[in-house]
Amino acid sequence: MSHKKLLIERLCNRLGYQFTDPSLLKLALTHRSGANKHNERLEFLGDSILGMVIAEYLFIHLKKADEGQLTRLRASLVKGKTLAEIAKELELGDCLYLGEGELKSGGFRRASILADALEAIIGAIYQDTGFDGAKKVILGLYQKRLTNVDLKSVQKDPKTQLQEWLQSRKLPLPEYELLKVTGEPHKQTFDVACVLSEKKVKTHGSGSSRRNAEQQAAEKALAIILDGK
Amino acid sequence: MSHKKLLIERLCNRLGYQFTDPSLLKLALTHRSGANKHNERLEFLGDSILGMVIAEYLFIHLKKADEGQLTRLRASLVKGKTLAEIAKELELGDCLYLGEGELKSGGFRRASILADALEAIIGAIYQDTGFDGAKKVILGLYQKRLTNVDLKSVQKDPKTQLQEWLQSRKLPLPEYELLKVTGEPHKQTFDVACVLSEKKVKTHGSGSSRRNAEQQAAEKALAIILDGK
Structure with a gap:
């Protein structure tokens, strides 16, 4: 088994999800610099699923939060910086398919590339297994952050x-x-x-x-x- | 049966959805001017469900659209103006619970109030029946607009x-x-x-x-x- 395959297997274990169709995962890991068929469409899909799952979680668990607080909390959870942090915890960067230029300039460490790929993976899981499976993976990835959600932090100063x-x-x-x-x-x-x-x-x-x-x-x-x- | 109840019954028929818990619908129809418990939290939830269902539809049906086109199309479908149009087709304004001031100033015709209430209804349906039921109602409401989706319209000039x-x-x-x-x-x-x-x-x-x-x-x-x- 190649080194990359091992890294991708480790990624799947960390995600807690095994793909029925591994080509979906490969597509999700392919940056636009890496191939003509790349992950941007899946990123579009994944972004909307992530936003909805986080919205639902906050809606259910924070009964006292008003709409403004919910909106600010969700924004802080789904922003690129947070996604890039989670991607780093998953060591996602090692699994990316990048073009030569991006490889040389360290694209596998760039926050925006990591965040986009994580959204694309969520889109790929949704395509592979549907809503409930994608939701389970998202809640797993966000477990720590959702448990620590601090309503006070989104109140205005x-x-x-x-x-x-x-x-x-x-x-x-x-x-x-x-x-x-x-x-x-x-x-x-x-x-x-x-x-x-x-x-x-x-x-x-x-x-x-x-x-x-x-x-x-x-x-x-x-x-x-x-x-x- | 009161006049308002008849109007709400007509609304449910147009939505193609009967609530198991009618209090959810009442909450969705209640503007913040109308009561302490109002529809803004449901609106937050509904907005994210709507965005996701439309994203998925576009992703599946427009295989040749790139991420930028998908994003622009979705934005045009879920923006307040479009939502208010759909709300008017449903004659949603007649069913709203508004405060005195909003009633007098014609709040039942205001686009933002109509759009927000429609999102809240989507959130309420999701709460009442789950993802598949909400998706079915959304695709029903958007049928005409989704059939007429014009990829060219979102291409740059x-x-x-x-x-x-x-x-x-x-x-x-x-x-x-x-x-x-x-x-x-x-x-x-x-x-x-x-x-x-x-x-x-x-x-x-x-x-x-x-x-x-x-x-x-x-x-x-x-x-x-x-x-x-």
Whole structure:
């Protein structure tokens, strides 16, 4: 058995899926630089299946998330960077069929090529076995990331929330004042105030950066105005 | 039976789907202005199912379309404007649950509200019966549009194709010369030339607008350079 065949066999084991029609997998692994028949159509198909499976999972498991949160979470899970990370965990790059130029320039390590090939593999599995089989593989690949899904991470930060709350009520935007900077240059503490003139609210925040201090002050201001609704 | 119930019954007949759990349909028809529990989460789910079913259909039926064409076709089929058209064919607006303000301002006619509700209905059907049932309804709703899918409509026009071909080879862009305008002001004919200096190609085109004439000239130029590859 050739070295490449061994690598592809390892890939299938990591995917937890054995192809009935191995030519589909070969097509999914073929970059457009590698042959006339390449993986871009399968990538189109796989992308839509991946998006749907992740959407369904989030819909079912995050009953309290609103549409905006679900949309942002899904985007973070199906973006190229995440796909490339998963592809690297699978050592997918070693299995690709690339043209000479891409081989020489290290295309097997390029994030976009890896991400596209992973989507194409999902498309190929769907073609080989249908929806349920593809879904099972996707949920397997994403197991760790889906278990760790953090709703808080997709909530907007306090400064943005505060700004949007004020804008939607046509109130003036908050003003942030830098009150004090203390400590050594490499370990400073920033003290800021967040002022909502219209609401007669002034809160304080401190942090290791001006931004962090402002977020803290905004969070306190939000708590006051939302309490007083 | 109330009037609204009759309208909803008619909607189900047009969808070709009867809900096992009618509360899912009611949720799908409820705009955020109409109740605390509204259709936005179902819309998120339905959007991803719709995208996937249309992607799969195009993938299977348009074997010669490349990824770019498939992507553009899908976008044109699932965009809000198309969804709103289908929703109007279903007379979906009459079945919506809207808040007072939206009712008064004619929200039941607003394209975005109609499109979102149709996506939510797809999500509700998926929840009620699973993938195959939702797919069947989607393909039914899109039957006419999918039969009429026109691959040519998503191909790039000749001027764009020519420009991209030249750019990808780092060749100078084509020059278009207006040679002659003839005819009455309301019925003119434009004659133009397309010149590819580097390639020593000069073609002519004529048409009822300068743009049409240029497209024709570009098409001829493309034919010459692609023949000579």
